[in-house]
Amino acid sequence: MEHRIVVLGAGYTGAVAAGRLARRLHREDVSITLVNPEPDFVERVRLHQLAAGQDLRPRPFSEVFAGTGVEVKLAKVTAVDVDRKTVSLTTAAAANAAGPQELAYDTLVYALGSGWNDGGVPGAAEHAHEVSSRPGAQRLRERLAALDAGRPVVVVGGGLTGLEAATEIAEARPDLDVALAVRGGLGDWLSQKGRTHLRKVTDGLGITVHEHTTVAAVGADRVTTADGRTVPADVTVWTTGFAVHPIARATTLEVTDAGRIAVDATMRSLSHPDVYAVGDAATATGPGGRPLRMSCASGVPMAWQAADAIAARLAGTKVPTVPIRYFQQCISLGRREGLIQFVTADDRAVDKALTGRTAALYKELICKGAAWGITHPTAGMPGRRRRIAPQQTGTPARARTAA
Known part of the structure; x- marks a missing residue:
């Protein structure tokens, strides 16, 4: 009787959690199923590069998890019943069947992440493009490629995603008229040195920066600001924030007003102890009691923490907790x-x-390192994996660790 671990989502956090669990637990004691709708890993932190016309290296999960004991199930999650401990899935085969498949679990790792958030701004959903998903980045890539020289592109949002998208597009297509609309000052959260360099780069790339500007509406060929100005935009790229997947809110899990799952320091659900949530899907507290921001920098250590806590609790050993901080x-x-x-x-x-x-x-080394960690899930595998305590599997008593 194996302990069934199901991981939902194979972005950075879900893939890391699945790989780390495979390293920590003995294969005879657990089954680890990783559910994801796409067959290969998406480097979300590089999607602005894809949109600007660059090709990204494919990383098929069939190769990534080969020989690890992790089963990759290509399916879309349609519902989670945390009281019955089941997940409803739709696969290409099931789409023509009577209904969705059900997958039962003993421990669930919820890592469905987030997508773009249009903020309810009129016209944004209909006319704007996003770079938070591969299909969205691909659509933007095709639209940009079809633009003639001199046509206007407006990137809305001055956070990390907006800065990266605007500069990448402007560098790849210097013939376009690229503008950036930010609510505050350009890079106003950065140090003086950071702000000065950012200004130098945007000026050098010919990017027009509209500071202290809120976009109130998006049209097919323009954006309208809160003070009534119009800015021409053959293409609008919307990067003002992210919204979490809505499935958690539809469950009995305790969630925040934003729909993020409330977790403790080990990433365990405050309401359902057999559920762990990591990455953008969860709200966890960092240094100073501040919530961790949605980012790869937060999500990967959250996945490490969750996987290590699951393995320790199943083995009946001390649960490690490592504070998550930023550098x-x-x-x-x-x-x-x-x-x-x-x-x-x-x-x-x-x-x-x-x-x-x-x-x-x-930055390139950071991106390559993150991808390497995903695509080498058993690298640095310890010589001894933990065996699950008997009460967790129903199997005869065993030593806590085995070769």
Whole structure:
């Protein structure tokens, strides 16, 4: 009787959690099923590159998890019943069947993540493009490729995603008229050095920056600001924030007003102890009692924490807790420029920042390292994996660890 672990979502956090669980637990004691609608890993932190015309390396899950004991199930999650401990799935085969499939679990890792958020702004859903998903980035890529020289592109949102999208597009297509609309000042959360470099790069790329500007409506060929101005836009790219997958809110899980699952320091649901939530889907507390922001920098250590806690509880050993903190914000500004803003543990900018080509190489190493960790799930596998305590499996008593 294996302990059934189901991981929903194979983005950075879900894939990391599945791989780490495979390293920590003995294969005879558990079954690990990773559910994802797409057959290969999507490097979300590079989707602005895809949109700007670059090709990304395919990373099929069939190769990533080969020989690890992790079963990859290609399906879309349609519902979760945390009281019956089942997940409803739709696969290509099931689409023509009587209804969705059901997958039962003993422990659930919820990592469905987030998607773009149009904020309810009129016209955004109909006319704007997004770079939070591969299909969205691909549609934007095709639209940009069809634009003639001199046509206007407006990126709305001055956070990390907006900065990366605007600079990547402007560098790849210097013939376009690229503008960036930000609610506050350009990079106003950065250090003085960071702001100065960001301004230098946007000026050098010819990006028009509309500061202290709120976009109130999006049309097919323009955006309208809250103060009534219109800015021409053959293409509008919307990057003002993310919204979590709605499935959690439809369950009996305790969630926040934003629909994120409430968890403890081990990423365990506060209402359902057999459910763990990681990444953008969860709201966890970081240094200073501040919520961790939606990011890969938060999600990966959350996945480590959840996997280690699950393994420890199943084995009946002490549950480790490692505080999650921040060290830097890494921003690519095209392929030749970058900005590494060093921060406090609770994510506030300090005076120190790395800029220019060195920062671009630094960011590239961070991205490659994150992808390598996904695609080598059993790298550094310990010589001894934990065996699950008898009461967790119903099998005869065993030693807690085995070769």
